[in-house]
C-alpha cells in the first residue's frame with residue numbers, strides 16, 4: 001500500500017529540514033511524459049539525483065505504476081504520480097524545473113518534422129499548464145521537433161504573459177553527448193575528456209558540430225570531418241533504424257536529459273561556471289532561436305555565448321542550418337498564432 005499523504009508530507013518536511021541543516025537545497029522537479037521510453041529511465045535517474053527533493057511524474061497513461069515502482073528506491077527524492085489532464089495542475093504546482101519528454105517518437109523513414117502535427121498540440125497544452133501553475137519554473141523541452149516546439153512554448157508563455165526567455169531551454173544535449181563519443185572514438189580518447197560544442201538546432205543539417213573548437217585541441221582530416229559531421233547529424237536516425245519501429249533514442253536521451261537537468265539545478269543552486277549547449281532565444285544569429293553554449297545560473301540561461309571562430313566548412317554548414325531552422329521556427333510560431 002502506498003503511504004498516506006500525511007506520512008508522505010511529514011517525510012518531505014523531515015528531509016527538507018535535514019537538507020537545510022546540511023546546507024544543500026532540494027529542488028522540486030516534474031517530468032511530463034514520465035511513463036514513456038525516455039520518461040521512465042529519466043525518472044529513475046532523477047530519483048537518484050541528490051539535488052532533487054520532490055519528483056512529480058505526470059503522464060496520460062501508466063504513471064501510477066512507474067511512480068509506485070520508483071517510490072521504493074531508497075534515495076532522497078519523494079516521488080508522486082499524476083495521471084491525465086485533470087491532474088496536470090497538481091503535477092506542476094510549486095515546481096522549480098519541468099522536464100517535457102511527452103509526445104510521439106519517430107519511426108524509420110520519418111523526420112522529426114513529421115511529428116509536428118501530434119507533438120505541437122501536446123506541448124501547447126502542457127506549456128499552458130506551466131504558465132498557469134509554475135510560471136517561474138525552468139522548462140527543459142525534449143519533445144520533437146525541438147526546433148519548432150521551443151518557439152511554440154515561447155508563444156504560449158507570451159500569450160499568458162509569463163514568458164522569460166532565460167527559463168525556456170530546448171534540450172540538445174544528446175547531440176553533444178553523441179559528438180563527444182564519436183570524436184573520442186576517432187581520437188582514441190576517453191569520451192569524458194572530450195568536449196564538442198554543437199550549435200544550431202536539433203534536426204538533421206541544423207545540428208552543427210564545431211569540430212574546430214573541440215577540447216582538447218585537435219585537428220581532423222577532411223574525411224574525418226565529413227564522417228563525424230554526418231554521424232553526429234544522423235545519430236538519432238541510426239538509433240531509429242536499429243530499433244526498427246520500436247521508437248527512437250530513449251536510454252542515451254534519458255542520460256543526456258539528466259546531464260542537462262542536473263546542470264540547470266546546479267545553476268539554480270548558484271554554482272558558478274555551469275556551461276552547456278541548449279536551443280534558446282538568441283541574438284547570436286538573425287534567427288530568434290539558436291543553440292549555442294549558454295551559462296546556467298539562478299535565473300536559467302543567464303548568458304548566451306557567441307559562436308566563436310568558424311572554419312570554412314562550418315560557415316557553409318551554418319548557412320544550411322539557418323535556412324532549415326528559420327522554417328521550423330516559423331512553423332512553430334504560426335501554429336500558435338493561426
Ligand code: NAI
Nearest residue numbers: 033035036037038059060101102103104105142143144174
Ligand atoms: P514514447 O512514446 O515512448 O513516450 C512518450 C510519452 O508521452 C508516453 O508515455 C505518452 O503517454 C506520453 N504522452 C503523450 N501525450 C501526452 C500528454 N498530452 N501529456 C503527457 N504525456 C503525454 O516516446 P519517447 O521515446 O519517450 O520520446 C518522447 C519525445 O522525445 C518524442 O517527441 C521524441 O521525438 C523526443 N526525443 C527528443 C530527443 C532530443 O534530443 N531532444 C531525443 C530523442 C527523442
